[in-house]
Structures are given as C-alpha cells and as structure tokens.
Amino acid sequence: MTRAPDDSAPPPAGSVEPDAVEPDAGEPDAAEPAVGQSVAFRSRIWVRRARIVIVRVSRLVRIGMSRLLPGLRFLVRSVHRKWRRSLQFRTVLTTLMLAISSFAVVGAYLSNQIANNLFQERLVQAESETRYNVKQIQDTFDGAQVTDQSSVITLVYDTLNAVEGRGSVIQRRYVFEAMPEQTKPRNRWVESRASDQLTISVIPPELRKAVQDSGKEQFWASNEFPVGTEDRPGIAVGNKVTFNGTVYELYLIYDLNTAQKTLAEIQNVLLAGGAALVLMIGAVAWYVTRNVVSPVSHAALVSEKLAAGQLQERMVVKGEDEVARLGASFNHMAASLQEQITQLATLSQMQQRFVSDVSHELRTPLTTVRMAAEVLYDARGDFDPINKRSAELLYHQVERFQSLLADLLEISRFDAGVAVLDAEPTDIVQLISHVMEGVGPVAAEYGSKVTLSAPARSIIVEMDDRRIDRILRNLVLNALEHGEGRPVNISVAANDSAVAVAVRDHGIGMNPAETARVFDRFWRADPARARTTGGSGLGLSIAAEDTKLHNGWLQTWGKKGSGSNFRLTLPLRRGGTITKSPLQLEPADVGIPGAGRERTMVLLGPSPAPAPGPDAGNRAADIDHDGGGAAGTPVTGTTATPGTAGAGTKEGS
C-alpha cells in the first residue's frame, strides 16, 4: 500500500487511497445496540458450537490415538526386531540414512552457493543500473528549470517514472523521499514519491540511515517488498539526489523474484535428484548386501540343517569369490563331519553287534553250565560233604556270573544308546508293593523290616515299569545290604509334575566322598566287604542310567552312622520336567540340633530340597537328569565332618 504523507501531493497513478485500504466496516463495535444484542447471542451460540466441535475433535483424536497407538507400537517393534535380526535391513537403512544426510549437507551447500551467486550477480547489476539511473536523474534535475509547482512536479514524476523502465515489464521500482531534518525551502513542492504499493517504510531503517549519513556513496540492502498481494524478495539500492537545493533519498528496488524462482527450480531439481540418488543408493545397498548376506543366511540355514542331523546338506558354490570359498570350506567341513559321524555310527553299530554276538555266544554255554549246576545242586543231598559244598558253590557262583553278565549287557546297551524307554501309565505304589514282596525273603535273611509310607493308594506314572522295578529293587536290596538289620523305609509322594520314591536305611551310612561315587561302575566303598556280597557292582549304575532314560533324578544322601537315603524322582508324564521333588532328600529323622558336635545345621525346611550349608556334616550326591539342567536341582551336599570315614553304601543286585 502506498501512502502519500504529504496531502498536497496528488496520489500517484493507480495508488490506493488509505481509506479504501483500511475499511472499518467489519468492526463489530460500530454496530447499533440492538444489533449488539443479537451479536452477543450469536457469539454465545458460536462459543457453544465451538465447544461441541472441540469435544468432538478431542474425542476423535483420543479414539484415533487408541486405535493407532498399538499399530504404531507394533510398527516400531517390528522395525526394531528387523533391525536386530536382519543385517541387510540394517545395512540398507544405515546407508540410506548416511546418503540422506550427506545429500542434505551437499544440497544445502550447493543451493547456498547458487543462491549467493545469483544474488551477487543481480546485486552487481542493480548497483551499476542504479548508478547509471541516479546519474541520469541527477543530470535531469540539475538541468531543470524551476519555474512553477506543477511543472516541477510533472518533471520530477516523469523523471522518476522513467526509471521504472519502458515497456510492460517494470524493471525497477523506486522510493523517492526528501531527507528529513533539513530546512524546508519555500519552493519545495515535492516531498516524496514512490512506485505502486511502495512507501518509504518498506526501506530498511539501517539502509536509510546509511544513505542519510553518507555523502555520495551508494548503499544496498535486501528485503521483502510487496508486489501485488505477496511479498517478494528484492534489493533496495539507496542513493542521494539533489533537486532544487533539497536532498532526496532515492531508493531503487530491484525484484529478485526471477532469481528466487530460478533458485527454487534449482533446489527442486537438487531435491528430486537427491531423492532419486538416495533411492538408487538404497537399491544398490540392498542388492549388494543381498549378494553378500544371502550366502551367509544360506550358510546359516544349511548349518542348522546339518545340526539337525541332515548330514547330506551342502551349500551351493558358484564362482571363485570369497563367498564361494566360504561355501567350499563349509562343504568341506560338512563332508568331514559327515564322514566322522558315519564312521562313529558304524563303530557304534559294530559295537552293538559285538555286544549282541558276545551275549549270544556267552549265553549258550552259560545256559548249559547253569542247568548242569542246578541238576547237581538238586542232587547235592546224595553227595559227600566236599562234593555237596562244591555243588552249592558252583550253583551260587553261576547265578552270580549270570547276573553279572546280564548287568554288563544291560549297561553296554545303555552305552550303545540302544536302550529305549517303553513307558506306559503304571501305578507306582503297586509296583513298590511288588518290589517289597519280591525282596521279602532277602529282608527276612537280613532281619530288616521294610515299610512303606504312601499318601495315596495309587499314583499313576508314565514309566517303563520293567526299568523302574529294577531301580527300586536295586535300591531296596542295597538298603537291606547296608542296613545292618535295621528297618528300611520306603516313602512315596507326588506333586503335580513329579513323583518321588525315597529308600531310607539306618545302617552304616556314607561319607561325602562315598556318596559322590556311589553311582560309579564297579565302585565299592569297602572292597573287603564287597567281596562277600553278591552284587555285580553295576546295579546302581544301571539304576542311574534307567533314571536318565526317564528324564528323572536319582540322588543320594548319606551320613556316617545315620544311614543313607536314596531318592528317585520321576516326571509324572513322559518327557515332562521336574521342577522340584515331592520328597525331601535329607531324611526328617536326622538333624535334630545338638545331636552331635559335627552337626551344625538344621536341614528341615519348607523346601523339599534343602540347601545344606558348607558346615553340615552331610553329603548328598546328585545325579541330575533333567536334561537342560535349568530345573531346580536339589543342592548337592557339603563338606565332610572331620573324623568320619568308613564304608559307604553300595548295592548288590
């Protein structure tokens, strides 16, 4: 908007009167009182409507958020997962990020440079044009005849209008203003003059000040100037001209719009090019990483298959590059692995066959010997004492030899890995009763009483009854053998995942070193003693293997003079895991505080698997067959009590 501060000066052509530019018809205050009431009413309605709209919008936003948030979270999470799991994704994303940021930097620099150059060029042009035009104007002014007001005004205006240039396109615009603070001569008829839409106020004050303070120099400033309905960047070049003794500031304003447009176009091109380049770089990165990563993931897949036992899996080898070398060496590794495993498998098969053959070869003569021994044994009443005793020895030793052979074959079957679990739901309480019936004569021989404490009449467990029967028989016979004629207690209990059977004797007991070795093959706590008993020395080892096959635990506790406790814990269902045993490994009937100097810890706790301290005079050896070992294994025992030594518990099968 152009304003002519001096009312005496007629407005320039096309200029808009201030009144027309600032219409006050829209002001509500100007309305009449009746209208004012209706306006108040209307405004209340509008306020209410606005509130409703706000409430609705906020509800929409809330719903939108609640709908969007999970999706957003899912998106973030999946991107995060992808970032963690995919090397390719990570590489491509990183490349893209780097490319974008470097393009941003380069683009900013380039566009800045271009803008600068464009501006400098235009500035130089503007300055030289200004200089020329100012000189022209000054010359015109200097040579003017100052006669009357109208001719002066006409002269000045024509001169200035000429600056705008000929033709339809305005080359430059101007602001012409008398310098303030100078004595106003009588015949000063022109105060100011400007092109369309311009006033002196559009000129930056700093520029004006520089122009006013200087002599004849030229100054410039860049600013936004109104053109039509928008503000456009431009350069104002300021100078002084003198007319009729009055110093005027003359500012010529050059539009930078074309330069700006050029710059914008260049920037657009830069942006488009950058985006295209970034996309291409992303694609290249994707392609390259895919080329590198796909053999790696292929290798991972193949090695997983190899690990899963598909030994014939190989990588595809193409070319001679690093990836191909990786593939070749991988295949080489797989081949040698396969070879070794096949060799091992062959060896194992040979071993199995050997065991099987030996079993047959040994069993046939053994059968003959055994039958002969039995015939002799049955007829021993007719023999003289020496022959009679010989027949008895022969008979018993053949029996022993046979049980030893059977145990050996059984354990070799475990070693060969051919033992299979033949599990069926069976009542373990009934099985224990069978075992107790079976060992009845032996118990009578030792003078021990075997008792059973069971919380329920039947506990159904998925198990291989032949193996569990063998384990329990071994444990009970072992307890009887080392029970010194004292009672042997069998207790059974179940929780929701496991069943436990504990066999407790009150015999000689074991020290920690002995409990640790109790499941070792052919191990005997007291060799002198063992020679008199008939055990093969493999019974507990077989029990441990049988337990392992069931994914169960077989653990022992022992204390010198207090006897020992063997606890078998089995998962109720085949393949299940045991979290804790329903029975306590430490018997409840030992460990009364103050019972002895060596006993410093009470091991009765709420936990069925008490954790004995380092100073407890007890020892619990664990055979933990829970596979992963993650399940809570009862804590193994503790240091020896000084001065305790002697025989441990060892079974006789």
Place this chain on the structure above:
Amino acid sequence: MKARILVVDDDEALAEMIGIVLRNDGFEPVFCADGGQALDVFRSSKPDLVLLDLMLPGIDGIEVCRQIRAESDVPIVMLTAKSDTSDVVRGLESGADDYVPKPFKPAELVARVRARLRPGDQKAPETLRIADVTIDVAGHLVSRGTERISLTPLEFDLLVALARKPWQVFTRELLLEQVWGYRHAADTRLVNVHVQRLRSKIERDPEAPEVVLTVRGVGYKAGS
C-alpha cells in the same frame, strides 16, 4: 505215554543238557543239530513239542519254525539268546507259541514245556460263539458258517479263553496266565503277536477286527 520233544539246537552240550533235564522229568527227547535237517527229523519223529534254537547253522530257527508251522500245529517253544524285541517278535510271528530266553533254569524250561503240553483233551463237549464264528471246544474245531478255520492249539486256547467269558475284558497279564500258564508277569509281546496271528486267521478284515476286539489301554475281549 511219554511226550516226545524235538530239541533243535546246534550246541551239542546244551542239547545234551536239555535232554538230561527233559528225561529227568519224564519226557522223551529227540535231537537235531542242523536247521536243514530239522524238518526231516520232525517228520520222522512226530514230536509232541519242538524246542527250537533261534540261531542255527544252515537254515535259521525262524525259517525252521515257519516250515514246521506250515505243515503242523505242534507247539513250538523257541530258545533265544537275544532278548532283543525284533528277534523275539520275529520268532513269534513265524509261528512259535512261546519262548524261553537263555540262560534259563531247568525248572523254567520244564514249566514252559509242560504248559504247552497241557492236556486239553478232557474238554467237555461245548460250543461257543463269537460274532459269526463257532467253536467246538471238544472237537477242537473253529468254523465260520461251513468254512473251517485252522488254528494252532495255542491260538485255539486263546480264542476259547476269550469266548468263554465274552463279558470280560482280559488284560494281557491275565491271558498270559490263562493261556500260556505264566504265574508271574511275563513278556506281553507274546499276547500281542498271537492276537495278531489269530486275527489274521479268524477275522474277515484283520484291520477291522470283529471277533477279537482291542480294549484300548486294558487288553482284549471277545466280539459279540
């Protein structure tokens, strides 16, 4: 009359020992050490029972068992050194009625022999029916309509045991006791294999049995 028992075993010492034990218990043993001659000796001696070693030179025990079974229903008891499932099952499937794993006690062997020779002659005249199968117990005849079905004595005993109490579900252990004469728990595979063999002879479709039904998790019962 003494029951004649054919002992087919290549181990002469064991065969002789078995002979001593059998003679001691009132049986009349006949020996054969070679699988190839087993069938000839069987034909010429007409034994009441065959004790057959599974591992034989020449033709192996399973093949001998198959040959004997092809022409006779005489009870066959295998002597096995291998207690591996596959061998035992293979032996039973080839037609053996029972098996004794080595090393065995003399009493055990004699008990097995006696159980198979158990006199089933004093059966009262009795006719039983399962599904569409008729059993003449005294005549040892099984027929479907007019078609006669040939069963070994053991299979016949198994079928009769089931048919006598059609309302009862027989556990494998119970069948072992009633049919095989085991007093203690023994190998239940015996029952499984023989039920399969019985079905293959007696059922119209052994895959969908109607005469001998399986009661899952318990055992077997007669069809109605």
